Amino acid sequence: MSGLTIKDLRVVFDGFVAVGGVDLAVPAGDVRFIIGPNGAGKTTLVDAVTGLVKATGSVTFDGHELLGRKVHRIARLGIGRTFQTAAVFEELTVLQNLDIAAGWSRSPLSLLRKRTAVPPEVAEALETVGLAAVSDKLAGTLAHGQKQWLEIGMLLVQNARLLLLDEPVAGMSQSERDATGELLGRLATDRTVVVIEHDMDFLRRFARTVTVLHAGRKLSEGTVAEVQADPRVQEVYLGHAAKEA
Incomplete structure (x- = not known):
């Protein structure tokens, strides 16, 4: 680190x-x-x-x-950054948001290929930010806190350190603040x-x-x-x- x-x-x-x-x-x-x-x-x-x-x-x-x-x-x-208003693709699912973020360094051709499985880095980010259970929900339907966690997850799949x-x-x-505080501690492990x-x-x-x-x-x-x-x-x-x- x-x-x-x-x-x-x-x-x-x-x-x-x-x-x-x-x-x-x-x-x-x-x-x-x-x-x-x-x-x-x-x-x-x-x-x-x-x-x-x-x-x-x-x-x-x-x-x-x-x-x-x-x-x-x-x-x-x-280096990854979030803003006060979460910048997510609200018309796409949580999984699709993370998949797009994970493809930022992939070639245009590879981005066109249909994925047959969830990439390991995407699955890991879903677990880390606590959104695995809502991976198929549209980002626009998430609670406010969940959108912030999704944005953090999008940085994680880009290997932000x-x-x-x-x-x-x-x-x-209050419950979202508590969950976010715990998330910060998990993020800081690496x-x-x-x-x-x-x-x-x-x-x-x-x-x-x-x-x-x-x-x-x-x-x-x-x-x-x-x-x-x-x-x-x-x-x-x-x-x-x-x-x-």
Whole structure:
């Protein structure tokens, strides 16, 4: 397994510093939560890692420098990302969604051939994300949480080894959040997982380590207990969240 290393990452939009010199080391097998108030730079940081925005500094994974590479080439290096709204083919079944995702590196000719059995990587992904029992259901009929799990499964069949998940439990029921937290733990046995999250209860239960961003910079980092005890975090983020609640 490989970890993610970010050094002096900077993203500037028309003079506005969205990410201002962030250093971040996420070891293999970690479930790292990245938190911070709106405008902290969380999503922009992930955009930079996945090639969606231009950035300076260094981002390495598995010995490969990611900055400067095209989005599809970064994905082929084993980096997978989900967004707040699950991007699945709703008119196709769960199995068909996974089969299409699994064929991303296959030739056009092989994609035209009818499958006679479920590919091993697809069967494994179905079991991992807990959708084996609904493999023949249309993706559009799935519950909200199940669609998020399907999107994660689509990354698994593409052999993603670094998973960047943007608010994966937003809009989920309590039982779905619990199942997602357990899923993160299973994923981290042979992958590196980074989660952008606002749900503090979910973070307390399932984060292994936490990085707090504020105004485009790293404010604090450590275990959940260490971050919660940091007066700067209490003032800037947790105190703000508590007032909102």
